[in-house]
Amino acid sequence: MATKEELIEQLKNGVIEYQEDEVKEAAQAWVDDKLEALEGIMDGLAAGMEVVGEMYDRNEYFVPEVLMCADALYGGLAILRPHVPKQEGGLNAQVVIGSIQGDVHDIGKNLVKMMFDVAGWDVHDLGRDVPLENFVEEQLRTDSEVVAMSAMMTTTMLGMKKVIAMIKEKNPNVAIMLGGAPVTKDVANLFGADGYAESAGNAVSEGIKMIGRLREMQKK
Amino acid sequence: MAELTPKERVMRLLRKEPIDTMPFFSGMGMVVMPGIEKAGVNFPTIHTDAERMAMSAIWSARLMDFDCVVIPYDMTMESEAVGNTISLYEDSEDILYPTIPNKMWSTLEEVTIPDNIWEKGRLKFLPEAIQIIKKEAPELPIGCWQLGPFTQAGQMLELDLMLKGVFKQKELVANVLDQLTDMIIGIGKFLQDAGCDYITLREPGVAADLLSPRTFKEFIQPRLTRILAAWESPKLLHICGQTEPLLAMMNECGADGLTVDIKCDVKKGREILGSDVLFMGNVDTYTMTCDPKTKKEQTIEHIKGIIDGGMDAVMPGCDLWPAIIEENMKAAVDTTHEYGAKPSPAVGRL
Numbered sequence: 001m002a003t004k005e006e007l008i009e010q011l012k013n014g015v016i017e018y019q020e021d022e023v024k025e026a027a028q029a030w031v032d033d034k035l036e037a038l039e040g041i042m043d044g045l046a047a048g049m050e051v052v053g054e055m056y057d058r059n060e061y062f063v064p065e066v067l068m069c070a071d072a073l074y075g076g077l078a079i080l081r082p083h084v085p086k087q088e089g090g091l092n093a094q095v096v097i098g099s100i101q102g103d104v105h106d107i108g109k110n111l112v113k114m115m116f117d118v119a120g121w122d123v124h125d126l127g128r129d130v131p132l133e134n135f136v137e138e139q140l141r142t143d144s145e146v147v148a149m150s151a152m153m154t155t156t157m158l159g160m161k162k163v164i165a166m167i168k169e170k171n172p173n174v175a176i177m178l179g180g181a182p183v184t185k186d187v188a189n190l191f192g193a194d195g196y197a198e199s200a201g202n203a204v205s206e207g208i209k210m211i212g213r214l215r216e217m218q219k220k
Numbered sequence: 221m222a223e224l225t226p227k228e229r230v231m232r233l234l235r236k237e238p239i240d241t242m243p244f245f246s247g248m249g250m251v252v253m254p255g256i257e258k259a260g261v262n263f264p265t266i267h268t269d270a271e272r273m274a275m276s277a278i279w280s281a282r283l284m285d286f287d288c289v290v291i292p293y294d295m296t297m298e299s300e301a302v303g304n305t306i307s308l309y310e311d312s313e314d315i316l317y318p319t320i321p322n323k324m325w326s327t328l329e330e331v332t333i334p335d336n337i338w339e340k341g342r343l344k345f346l347p348e349a350i351q352i353i354k355k356e357a358p359e360l361p362i363g364c365w366q367l368g369p370f371t372q373a374g375q376m377l378e379l380d381l382m383l384k385g386v387f388k389q390k391e392l393v394a395n396v397l398d399q400l401t402d403m404i405i406g407i408g409k410f411l412q413d414a415g416c417d418y419i420t421l422r423e424p425g426v427a428a429d430l431l432s433p434r435t436f437k438e439f440i441q442p443r444l445t446r447i448l449a450a451w452e453s454p455k456l457l458h459i460c461g462q463t464e465p466l467l468a469m470m471n472e473c474g475a476d477g478l479t480v481d482i483k484c485d486v487k488k489g490r491e492i493l494g495s496d497v498l499f500m501g502n503v504d505t506y507t508m509t510c511d512p513k514t515k516k517e518q519t520i521e522h523i524k525g526i527i528d529g530g531m532d533a534v535m536p537g538c539d540l541w542p543a544i545i546e547e548n549m550k551a552a553v554d555t556t557h558e559y560g561a562k563p564s565p566a567v568g569r570l
Contacts, residue, residue: 063430129319
């Protein structure tokens with residue numbers, strides 16, 4: 001039988017090497033051994049994804065590899081997450097996420113969503129091609145702390161500006177994250193957003209750094 | 221100052237023959253709201269009617285002094301022609317290009333491109349639009365374009381199937397790309413037969429921030445090369461995003477010129493390519509032409525920087541976003557014509 005340390009390595013390396021089956025096996029063994037699920041998620045799956053982010057930054061991995069790593073991570077997360085007790089399951093925080101109307105691409109959005117899923121947030125995923133007012137309505141309905149929007153093309157980016165104005169008018173405390181290929185830091189500032197990621201890859205990088213910070217917080 | 225018509229200027233430039241001054245033109249969308257309004261039509265209808273498409277293109281060029289017209293405007297014609305349904309967003313107050321919200325093929329195995337696809341859907345009215353432009357605006361060169369096979373696959377299928385398939389299902393990915401390559405060759409020839417003056421192969425989905433240069437070399441480069449070899453000149457190749465690691469390979473694909481966007485460092489790009497390659501770009505199509513906070517002087521400096529960096533023509537790095545700030549747009553074009561009177565690395569002056 002594998003030790004706890006060995007299982008952690010299996011979870012982590014399985015994500016890095018995009019071996020979904022190995023991750024699932026290790027996650028099942030983790031649950032069978034009655035180990036703390038949250039530790040498996042954070043020190044195994046999320047730690048592996050952090051390495052993936054570093055490899056992406058070094059141009060060792062590109063988006064295809066990252067997508068496969070994400071699949072492996074979700075394979076493990078589906079097994080481990082149900083075993084995390086509610087009170088320690090995360091921050092009890094909520095996020096509304098979606099790709100904006102006119103945009104049917106959702107790779108970047110899904111990678112950012114992964115970050116929130118790992119962190120144990122309640123994710124309200126509106127999908128893609130989402131009419132602007134739906135972001136506002138969903139934020140009000142759920143009282144979510146964060147609204148994250150993605151646009152893959154310049155042609156849809158401008159819609160973000162309207163959504164931000166609509167949300168901030170009704171609830172100025174909501175944090176807004178923007179992402180997508182055409183979104184630069186200047187554009188995000190200009191639109192009044194609180195955070196940004198300029199590409200699917202950048203979303204991965206930024207998202208993974210956030211996971212890293214969450215792991216540090218968890219350890220304190 | 222102008223001795224040549226826009227058509228003469230662009231066509232000579234594409235053959236690297238001396239011209240009077242630098243053109244402001246593109247291989248991608250150049251339709252802008254003032255032109256659409258002048259044509260008396262609204263945005264969703266310019267994609268579905270040859271006359272509306274032609275007249276909005278002509279008025280956009282005439283009002284802004286562009287050196288070309290480019291049709292079509294949207295990226296969904298081929299996907300619609302294989303049987304997908306487009307969303308035109310006719311009720312939206314915003315400018316939204318047509319999309320394919322749901323794709324009928326959910327696996328790589330299902331992809332089957334019909335023969336003579338150009339006889340289907342909206343593709344078949346493009347020759348009519350070309351003829352209207354030729355008749356109404358003979359002074360303007362007509363640019364047409366095709367998406368490259370990888371980006372086109374993203375219109376036909378969920379893009380993550382292709383991205384993951386590059387590792388897990390190589391043969392299936394190759395099969396999809398080969399079918400699309402044949403389709404793109406066919407549509408390009410159809411557009412050239414219909415009278416388009418130059419054609420651009422645009423493959424934005426393969427930049428070095430998405431795919432590795434190794435994947436580019438294995439999957440993309442051979443197919444881009446095959447397409448460009450099958451088309452007549454003049455033919456251009458455009459990739460946006462991080463292109464510096466790809467420029468040398470792009471240059472091997474057989475295009476008459478290369479075009480890039482704002483993420484490419486022009487000076488570095490020129491160093492990589494040398495002075496003989498026709499190299500064009502890379503106007504920032506939001507900050508410089510649409511952002512109300514950008515002063516006209518900043519746009520002028522941006523254009524001068526592109527010319528001084530060693531570009532042979534000033535081109536938007538992407539489709540122009542239609543909601544332009546007119547003053548800045550005109551300043552961009554005027555600066556190109558005035559400041560571009562001096563020779564560029566690959567093209568001399570009359």
